[in-house]
Amino acid sequence: MTTPRYAYLGPAGTFTEAALRQVAGPDEATYLPQTDVASALAAVRSGEADYAVVAIESTVEGGVTATLDSLAGGEPLVILREMLVPVQFTLAAAPGVRLADVRRVSAHPHAWVQCRRWLAAHLPGAVHVPATSNTAPAALIAEGGPLPFDAALVPPPAVSTYGLEVLAHDVADNATAVTRFVVVGHPGSVPERTGADKTTLVVHLPDNEAGALLAMLEQFAARGVNLSRIESRPIGDALGRYSFSIDAEGHITDERVGEAIMGLHRRCPYVRYLGSYPRADELEPTVHVGTADADFVGARDWLRALRDGSAT
Structure with a gap:
């Protein structure tokens, strides 16, 4: 088998390398140190690397903008896994x-x-x-x-x-500081649902429309999908135009998450799916009454029966 190649922020000894070692040791993979996050992601897009390991969020500064912006545009890439690294x-x-x-x-x-x-x-x-x-x-x-x-x-x-x-x-100013890293690769088969998953999206809002942000958030709220992170980032083509980088609790194969993503697709001009993957902390989301998979399936079956006249 071909040894997988991982691009990461180098040189040797970085926290990014520590995150990479949680995925594959140096005897299991080829490490390709890069000078910055953009170069690591570009190595995957060009075929120089199979995967990239990059920081995406910290408890001190929130989202890592270089990662968020690079994933929001260009050739599509997806997140396959996340890792947590304490930072001092x-x-x-x-x-x-x-x-x-x-x-x-x-x-x-x-x-x-x-x-x-x-x-x-x-x-x-x-x-x-x-x-x-x-x-x-x-x-x-x-x-x-x-x-x-x-x-x-x-x-x-x-x-x-x-x-x-x-x-x-x-x-360190914060003795419990942690940085979240992700493995990024090309789109393909979605990692299996574990029950403790996260889905990452990039969403643009309609221009000059009052309540557009509320309408976007309602796609999640109405279906019982909690957001663990939401950040605005400039789209870059004009002042005042922003996209939203979002982490939603759940997997795209969860009925409530899939329904929310379909709602976004109907309502918003641009939705980029950046992957569903296991949470590093293994925390399972709270599923509220009426938002479990069986509830969505049952409701569709009921509507189908109403439409064909077999139920009242």
């Missing part, structure tokens, strides 16, 4: 650097946001030097030579991988 950082530097020496800190923008209160308390006035990933500055430190920063916020495993010196452990 280590402040590290080249051997010989002291905490008192640090004036410039390299960090991925998401890492900086998740640690800014800690940095303000321990390194007041420190300047942020943006990095393309959480381990990119660690790799630069390991290469030696002049650096545009004094220290870096990196995942704890990167310390030993790149031979860094620890200046501070457990750097």
Whole structure:
């Protein structure tokens, strides 16, 4: 069998790689590190990779816009699985650097946001030097030579991988921070329903229509489908035009979810299905009275009987 190829945000040691290892170890797959999320998804679209592992949501910043925007357009891709990774950082530097020496800190923008209160308390006035990933500055430190920063916020495993010196452990404003990652691939067979699933969609609203957002949300509410995430993103073609990125509880083969998606298709000008897949936390949704599969099937059978005159 051909070894599956996974594109992910590299270099080695990132939280994305930690998420990838939950799916397939390095002896089971070919790891293809990329410089950013867009490149990882582009590798799947071009055929360079079979799958991509990318961050999609964090408890600190919400949706990862680079992922949401890339999935919302272009050649269709779907989410096949999700993984959860706890996130804390280590402040590290080249051997010989002291905490008192640090004036410039390299960090991925998401890492900086998740640690800014800690940095303000321990390194007041420190300047942020943006990095393309959480381990990119660690790799630069390991290469030696002049650096545009004094220290870096990196995942704890990167310390030993790149031979860094620890200046501070457990750097984070939120000790329980978690990032949600997803495996993305080409459309095909939908993963089997588990009973604890999630369905992701992108939906555009009709233009200049009062109550359009309410009408869209009613497609879910009327069928008992809870939304675990909804975020607006600019469509990009004009000011004031937004799409909605949505995570709905349930699987597309659930009657209530399928009915809601059909309602969106009737009501909204653009609906992109981004997959139904098992929830990483395995939480099953609450199914309210009248919204179980049997309720929808029974109601259709009753209507059919009314139409053919066999019921009153």
